[in-house]
Amino acid sequence: xxxxxxxxxxxxxxxxxxxxxxxxxxxxxxxxxxxxxxxxxxxxxxxxxxxxxxxxxxxxxxxxxxxxxxxxxxxxxxxxxxxxxxxxxxxxxxxxxxxxxxxxxxxxxxxxxxxxxxxxxxxxxxxxxxxxxxxxxxxxxxxxxxxxxxxxxxxxxxxxxxxxxxxxxxxxxxxxxxxxxxxxxxxxxxxxxxxxxxxxxxxxxxxxxxxxxxxxxxxxxxxxxxxxxxxxxxxxxxxxxxxxxxxxxxxxxxxxxxxxxxxxxxxxxxxxxxxxxxxxxxxxxxxxxxxxxxxxxxxxxxxxxxxxxxxxxxxxxxxxxxxxxxxxxxxxxxxxxxxxxxxxxxxxxxxxxxxxxxxxxxxxxxxxxxxxxxxxxxxxxxxxxxxxxxxxxxxxxxxxxxxxxxxxxxxxxxxxxx
Amino acid sequence: xxxxxxxxxxxxxxxxxxxxxxxxxxxxxxxxxxxxxxxxxxxxxxxxxxxxxxxxxxxxxxxxxxxxxxxxxxxxxxxxxxxxxxxxxxxxxxxxxxxxxxxxxxxxxxxxxxxxxxxxxxxxxxxxxxxxxxxxxxxxxxxxxxxxxxxxxxxxxxxxxxxxxxxxxxxxxxxxxxxxxxxxxxxxxxxxxxxxxxxxxxxxxxxxxxxxxxxxxxxxxxxxxxxxxxxxxxxxxxxxxxxxxxxxxxxxxxxxxxxxxxxxxxxxxxxxxxxxxxxxxxxxxxxxxxxxxxxxxxxxxxxxxxxxxxxxxxxxxxxxxxxxxxxxxxxxxxxxxxxxxxxxxxxxxxxxxxxxxxxxxxxxxxxxxxxxxxxxxxxxxxxxxxxxxxxxxxxxxxxxxxxxxxxxxxxxxxxxxx
Numbered sequence: 001x002x003x004x005x006x007x008x009x010x011x012x013x014x015x016x017x018x019x020x021x022x023x024x025x026x027x028x029x030x031x032x033x034x035x036x037x038x039x040x041x042x043x044x045x046x047x048x049x050x051x052x053x054x055x056x057x058x059x060x061x062x063x064x065x066x067x068x069x070x071x072x073x074x075x076x077x078x079x080x081x082x083x084x085x086x087x088x089x090x091x092x093x094x095x096x097x098x099x100x101x102x103x104x105x106x107x108x109x110x111x112x113x114x115x116x117x118x119x120x121x122x123x124x125x126x127x128x129x130x131x132x133x134x135x136x137x138x139x140x141x142x143x144x145x146x147x148x149x150x151x152x153x154x155x156x157x158x159x160x161x162x163x164x165x166x167x168x169x170x171x172x173x174x175x176x177x178x179x180x181x182x183x184x185x186x187x188x189x190x191x192x193x194x195x196x197x198x199x200x201x202x203x204x205x206x207x208x209x210x211x212x213x214x215x216x217x218x219x220x221x222x223x224x225x226x227x228x229x230x231x232x233x234x235x236x237x238x239x240x241x242x243x244x245x246x247x248x249x250x251x252x253x254x255x256x257x258x259x260x261x262x263x264x265x266x267x268x269x270x271x272x273x274x275x276x277x278x279x280x281x282x283x284x285x286x287x288x289x290x291x292x293x294x295x296x297x298x299x300x301x302x303x304x305x306x307x308x309x310x311x312x313x314x315x316x317x318x319x320x321x322x323x324x325x326x327x328x329x330x331x332x333x334x335x336x337x338x339x340x341x342x343x344x345x346x347x348x349x350x351x352x353x354x355x356x357x358x359x360x361x362x363x364x365x366x367x368x369x370x371x372x373x374x375x376x377x378x379x380x381x382x383x384x385x386x387x388x389x390x391x392x393x394x395x396x397x398x399x400x401x402x403x404x405x406x407x408x409x410x411x412x413x414x415x416x417x418x
Numbered sequence: 419x420x421x422x423x424x425x426x427x428x429x430x431x432x433x434x435x436x437x438x439x440x441x442x443x444x445x446x447x448x449x450x451x452x453x454x455x456x457x458x459x460x461x462x463x464x465x466x467x468x469x470x471x472x473x474x475x476x477x478x479x480x481x482x483x484x485x486x487x488x489x490x491x492x493x494x495x496x497x498x499x500x501x502x503x504x505x506x507x508x509x510x511x512x513x514x515x516x517x518x519x520x521x522x523x524x525x526x527x528x529x530x531x532x533x534x535x536x537x538x539x540x541x542x543x544x545x546x547x548x549x550x551x552x553x554x555x556x557x558x559x560x561x562x563x564x565x566x567x568x569x570x571x572x573x574x575x576x577x578x579x580x581x582x583x584x585x586x587x588x589x590x591x592x593x594x595x596x597x598x599x600x601x602x603x604x605x606x607x608x609x610x611x612x613x614x615x616x617x618x619x620x621x622x623x624x625x626x627x628x629x630x631x632x633x634x635x636x637x638x639x640x641x642x643x644x645x646x647x648x649x650x651x652x653x654x655x656x657x658x659x660x661x662x663x664x665x666x667x668x669x670x671x672x673x674x675x676x677x678x679x680x681x682x683x684x685x686x687x688x689x690x691x692x693x694x695x696x697x698x699x700x701x702x703x704x705x706x707x708x709x710x711x712x713x714x715x716x717x718x719x720x721x722x723x724x725x726x727x728x729x730x731x732x733x734x735x736x737x738x739x740x741x742x743x744x745x746x747x748x749x750x751x752x753x754x755x756x757x758x759x760x761x762x763x764x765x766x767x768x769x770x771x772x773x774x775x776x777x778x779x780x781x782x783x784x785x786x787x788x789x790x791x792x793x794x795x796x797x798x799x800x801x802x803x804x805x806x807x808x809x810x811x812x813x814x815x816x817x818x819x820x821x822x823x824x825x826x827x828x829x830x831x832x833x834x835x836x
Contacts, residue, residue: 020753020779023777023779024776024777097776103798105796105797105798107791107796109784109787109791109796111796111797111798114775114776114783116779118809118810119779119809201809201810202809202810222640222810240832242832243832246832246834247832247834249834250834250835251834254834254835335438344828357532357827358442358515358532359441359442361438361441361534361537361825362825363825363826364825364826364827364828365532365825365826365827365828366527366827366828366829366830367827367828367829367830368829368830368831368832368833369527369828369829369830369832369833369834370830370833370834370835372834372835373525373527373828373830373833373835374826374828378523378525378527378529378835379523379529379826380521380523380529391536391537391619391620391823392536392619392620392640392810392811392823393810393811395823395824395825395826396825396826397826405809405810405813406813407779407780407781407782407783407813407814408781408782408783408792408797408813408814408815409775409782409783409784409785410762410782410783410784410785410787410791410792411784411785411786411787412784412785412786412787412788412791413786414658414660414661414664414665414786414787415786415787415788415791416664416665416667416668416669416672416787416788416790417668417672417788417790417791417796
């Protein structure tokens, strides 16, 4: 039997070779591959749906949770959405090769940066087979080879999707190994992928906290990851009350299961007058409200919040509220409990807003806007492969540029050091 | 006895607290701390030299190599140079807080980036006590707290230098814990530092390959590192011959022991006419020349190069030369053997130069300039803490900006997601 390491070495070598050719591929060819793959999805619809049916049968046999089954399922509409996703990535500007900051230095040389692909990206994900298409498209467009490892429950769907992608990539005249799916459900391959330092430049995990924790702990390849989204809204004393109510409600109730939803509301003691309305509207929408003593005093339906609440990402219709003495206490609370994803302040006061913007150290810091805007599309990235709460390389929504790096370029006329 | 982990936890907590205050410190205060420290070095000259004398005594007893002793030694001139180094960093622009790319999005929000410190940086280095001052200054100016771990042979000098720095930082009204020296020669502390994920955001090792390999293998904190500098000069068929000779000689002989010195010269078969002169001038300067068969045919003094030569960073008056069929073979040679530090092409041909610039995937890629320019000062960074041959976060010379990251900022007027 071939060992996980042997399989990974083969995939890794193929990825590395393909990455060298992809690095130089012109934008038209990459776009052509994406467009051809989109068409292929439509042409092979029956095959993809048949593969999905096998996964769904197994899901049935294995008593998968309904929520997981919903994520796993492919239908005509979802395959069409995958195809359109590829076409949207094809329409995005190509970041590779862009030269910036080219300046003359006293020595006479010109020095600047050129944007280049990272190399080989390993993507580890669960359930949703559309990630196979989305992630591969973003890697391809940004000039990176990828090695994809989907969940075992989606193996048939992922195979069918990857087959279309590779077919189209070859048709466009590129090396089909720029997209490789780990065609095995052996868990040892995850371990082999996240330690394949010689072949893989970065790992991007997409999935639940347990998957991401395991990968972070065991990987020796750099990881771009996002653990929790414990996002805060702070309503300042000088907040426009109507705006504060609107932002707080939107940040919590627009969607509950997303990482950029608010999990804790902080309210200046001088702005508690807006709390009764916020709490009532939340309760009307079926949100469970937990709060500090001062919040509880506002409404009998408010449950006492514990220390654990401040550190919890509910991803559910639950909100914790704390009344704070001032903006400094709000910032200190965020410093202690935030997952450094996204925080927002609502205030009309210039100095307070500036202070919050400067002092809060999260991937996204907002002023008078809903945390729900922390998103690759809303930020203008066109698409995102994930949201990074790490500090190095890339923070916040990761789009095509986040999948690239820069090299220095020097243009001279025979200059030498003296 | 306090364990290494306990010591690191104490240092780590102190660093993290100090980093929060330093993140917000204004530029004047940081500059004041640097200027006061420079003066302190001059005032405490006698103490610093006395500390250094202790290190030199121990070095004598331990039979340290002369080269190491030279690196270790402090004298009035070197202390003055350290002081001036701090003043130069004080004079550099502060990268922290700079806002860029702020644009309006269709939703009405403005989205942009703000440059912020990385947090806590661990620096591990050998011998040279001036690194204590240089590294601390760059971290301080870029708003990062640092934990410094110097070589045990320099412990007295490092202590004296760190004492001056901390005194001046406190004098300037900042938290002195923004600079902490690990005041112990226990090797277990290196292990504790590079795995202190809760406190340290990035590790920067500065030293020989064995130190860096050990740290890369054992760290679970991200590492910004630079292993070898196997730099290439490629002389194209269309090279200006006079320029080619000048660049090849400068890249090899300007300084031998530096990472941006050329280690392999590649010459197009149609440009071998410039080889006799290059080889003769190298030999005249006492450089040992090794080469492929076609190079050996040029001069009897050329020794046969082995495969190992192409993969060796000599850091010495030795050069390997290979004649290649064309630019593609040169690029393939670089792809196989380069350490991805710096490569240069000498050519008058536009298309060939552009191709080299695009295809070669090193931290610095040059056209008609000596590899010796790969340097923070030459690139305009003002100072450098090292040169990264990694791909993520920062590549090539790392200056103040490389010690920072960016957060997203969003400015709104009450916008919510619909």
